[in-house]
Amino acid sequence: MRLTFLLGEVGNGVRRNASMIISVVLVSMVSLFFLGAGLLAQREVSVAKGFWYDKVQVSIFFCTGQSTGVQSCTDGAATQAQKEQVKSQLDGMKPLVQHVYYESSQQAYDRFKKQFRGSPYLSDVTADAMPSSYRVKLSDPNKYNEVVASFEGQQGVEAVSDQSNVLSTFFKLLHVISVGAVALAVVMVICAILLITTTIRQVAYTRRRQVSIMRLVGASSTVIYLPFVVEILLATLIGAALAVGLLWALVHYGVEGLFNSTGSTGTLVSMISTADVWDFAPWLFAGAVVIALATAWITLRRYLRV
Amino acid sequence: MIRLEHVTKRYAAGGSAALDDVSCDIDRGEFAFVVGASGSGKSTMMRLITREITPSAGSILVAGRELVPMPQRKVPTLRREIGVVFQDFRLLEGKTVYQNVAFVLRVLGSKRHEIKQLVPETLDLVGLDGMASRLPHELSGGEQQRVAIARAVVKKPPILLADEPTGNLDPETSAEIVKVLDRINKTGTTVVMATHDQGIVDVFKKRVLELKNGELVRDEAEGGYARDETRERERAAERAARALEQGED
Numbered sequence: 001m002r003l004t005f006l007l008g009e010v011g012n013g014v015r016r017n018a019s020m021i022i023s024v025v026l027v028s029m030v031s032l033f034f035l036g037a038g039l040l041a042q043r044e045v046s047v048a049k050g051f052w053y054d055k056v057q058v059s060i061f062f063c064t065g066q067s068t069g070v071q072s073c074t075d076g077a078a079t080q081a082q083k084e085q086v087k088s089q090l091d092g093m094k095p096l097v098q099h100v101y102y103e104s105s106q107q108a109y110d111r112f113k114k115q116f117r118g119s120p121y122l123s124d125v126t127a128d129a130m131p132s133s134y135r136v137k138l139s140d141p142n143k144y145n146e147v148v149a150s151f152e153g154q155q156g157v158e159a160v161s162d163q164s165n166v167l168s169t170f171f172k173l174l175h176v177i178s179v180g181a182v183a184l185a186v187v188m189v190i191c192a193i194l195l196i197t198t199t200i201r202q203v204a205y206t207r208r209r210q211v212s213i214m215r216l217v218g219a220s221s222t223v224i225y226l227p228f229v230v231e232i233l234l235a236t237l238i239g240a241a242l243a244v245g246l247l248w249a250l251v252h253y254g255v256e257g258l259f260n261s262t263g264s265t266g267t268l269v270s271m272i273s274t275a276d277v278w279d280f281a282p283w284l285f286a287g288a289v290v291i292a293l294a295t296a297w298i299t300l301r302r303y304l305r306v
Numbered sequence: 307m308i309r310l311e312h313v314t315k316r317y318a319a320g321g322s323a324a325l326d327d328v329s330c331d332i333d334r335g336e337f338a339f340v341v342g343a344s345g346s347g348k349s350t351m352m353r354l355i356t357r358e359i360t361p362s363a364g365s366i367l368v369a370g371r372e373l374v375p376m377p378q379r380k381v382p383t384l385r386r387e388i389g390v391v392f393q394d395f396r397l398l399e400g401k402t403v404y405q406n407v408a409f410v411l412r413v414l415g416s417k418r419h420e421i422k423q424l425v426p427e428t429l430d431l432v433g434l435d436g437m438a439s440r441l442p443h444e445l446s447g448g449e450q451q452r453v454a455i456a457r458a459v460v461k462k463p464p465i466l467l468a469d470e471p472t473g474n475l476d477p478e479t480s481a482e483i484v485k486v487l488d489r490i491n492k493t494g495t496t497v498v499m500a501t502h503d504q505g506i507v508d509v510f511k512k513r514v515l516e517l518k519n520g521e522l523v524r525d526e527a528e529g530g531y532a533r534d535e536t537r538e539r540e541r542a543a544e545r546a547a548r549a550l551e552q553g554e555d
Contacts, residue, residue, distance in 0.1 A: 002412065002415060002418075005412040005413075012400075209396060209398060210398060210409075212396070213396065213398070213409065213410070213413075213457075214413050215385070216356070216385060216390050217385060217386065217389075217410045217413060217414065217461065218381075218382040218383065218384070218385030218386035218387075218388075218414065219382060219413045219414065220379075220382045221379075221382075223413060223415075
C-alpha cells in the first residue's frame with residue numbers, strides 16, 4: 001500500500017466519522033491531562049521536600065552578617081564559640097536528638113541555587129546571606145518544642161524552625177491532589193479505551209464494504225488494519241499534544257504565575273516549572289501511543305475478520 | 307486448477323451437510339457453471355474455494371495450494387490468485403468506475419504506472435470504454451456488473467469465481483455479462499460461475515456441475531441446465547461398457 005493511498009483512506013475515515021474521532025481526541029486529552037497533573041503533583045512534592053526534609057525535623061539557623069532586627073543577632077554573624085556551644089547543648093539532649101547535621105553558608109547557598117534554579121531571586125542572594133545551620137533529627141518529632149524552646153533567643157541563633165510542621169499540610173494536600181488526579185486518569189483511560197473500541201467498530205461498519213473487498217482481493221491484515229490504526233493513533237496523539245498544552249498553561253499561568261514571580265511564598269517552597277512539564281511530555285505521548293496501538297490492535301483482531 | 311476431494315461442509319456440528327462428499331476437478335482455462343436451486347450448496351462451494359470457510363472433511367486444492375492446512379496468514383496470497391464477482395456488484399459508491407477498479411491495485415501496492423496501464427485495459431476488456439469517470443449510481447445494472455468484473459480481473463488472477471452474477475439482471479443483459487466472462491475465459495482465466503439462470507446455461511453450452519441438497523448429482527461437459535436424459539442414458543451406457551471392459555481386463 002502506498003502512502004498517498006493510506007492517507008486518502010485515513011482522510012475518508014476521519015471525515016465520515018468526525019464526531020467519533022473528535023471524542024477520541026477529547027477523551028485522550030482529558031485522561032492524559034489528569035495523568036500529567038498527578039505526575040506533576042508528585043514532582044512538586046519531591047521538589048519542595050528538598051534535601052533535608054526526610055532527615056530533619058528542626059533547623060537551628062545561625063546569625064549572618066546581614067541578620068537585622070533580630071535581638072539575638074545584634075553582635076553580627078555567629079561566632080565559632082557560639083556554634084560550638086549549640087553543638088554541645090545538642091549533644092547533651094540525646095537520646096531525643098538522634099542526628100545532627102551541620103550545613104555551612106556555602107552548602108546552604110549551593111542547595112539554594114539548585115532548588116531555585118531559574119528564579120529571579122537567585123541573583124540577589126550571596127553565600128554570605130545564607131545562614132549556616134544545624135539540622136536536627138529527633139527520636140520523637142512531637143517533642144520538637146523542647147528543642148525549639150532551649151535555643152530560641154540564644155545569642156548567635158537567628159531562628160529555630162520546625163520544618164516538617166510547616167510543610168506537612170501542604171504535602172498532604174499535594175498528595176491528595178496527586179492520588180486524586182491519577183485515580184481520575186485511570187477512570188479516563190478506561191473511558192478512552194472503551195471509546196476507541198466503539199469508534200473502531202463504527203469506522204469498521206462505515207467501511208465494511210471496502211474492508212470486504214480488500215479481504216477478497218487478498219490484502220494482508222496489516223494493510224486492512226493500518227488505516228484504522230493510523231486514525232486512532234493520530235487522534236490520541238493530538239489528544240496528548242492538547243493535554244501537554246493544558247499542563248503547560250496550568251503550570252505557566254497557575255503555578256509559576258501565582259507563586260514563583262510574586263514572591264508570596266516563593267521564599268519558603270520551591271515550585272515546579274514548565275521544564276517539569278517538558279520532562280513528562282514524552283511519557284504522556286508514549287502513553288498515548290501504547291493506549292492507541294494496544295486497543296486498536298486488540299479490537300481489530302476481535303471485530304474485523306480478515 | 308481447482309480440485310475438491312470428498313469435500314463435506316456442515317455449518318453446525320451434527321447438522322445437515324451444506325456440501326456432501328463432493329469431488330470434482332476444474333482444469334486450467336476451463337469454464338464451468340455450477341447450477342442448482344437455492345440452498346443446494348453453490349455459494350458454500352465458492353466460499354470454500356476462497357477459503358472464507360474451511361470444509362468439515364475432505365481436501366481442496368486451488369492454484370497449487372492445499373487449503374485445509376493453510377495458515378490464516380497465507381490466505382491473502384491465495385486470494386490474490388482469485389477474482390470474485392457477486393450478484394449485488396458490491397461497488398464502492400463514492401468512487402468512480404476508474405477508482406473502483408484501481409482500488410484493488412492500490413490496496414495490493416501496485417505502482418502508479420501499472421495502474422494507469424492496467425485499469426483502462428481492463429475497462430476496455432469488459433466493454434466499459436469511456437465510462438471511467440462515472441459513479442456507480444449513474445450506471446445500469448449490467449454496467450455495474452461489468453465494473454465488478456473489471457475489478458475482479460484487473461489484478462489478472464488465474465481464477466475468476468462468479469456467484470450468481472446475473473441474478474439481478476434481465477435475460478439480455480445477463481447474456482452480455484456471460485459473454486464478458488467468456489471473453490475473459492478466452493484469455494486463459496479459469497471461470498467458475500454459480501447460477502440458476504437456465505437460459506444462460508442452455509445457450510452457452512459449457513461444463514455443468516449440478517448440486518442438489520449439497521450433493522454433486524451431475525458433472526457434464528457442454529451440458530444444459532436441466533438433466534438431458536437421452537444424453538445421460540448414453541453416458542451411463544458408455545460408463546457401463548467401460549466398466550465391463552475393465553472387468554474383462
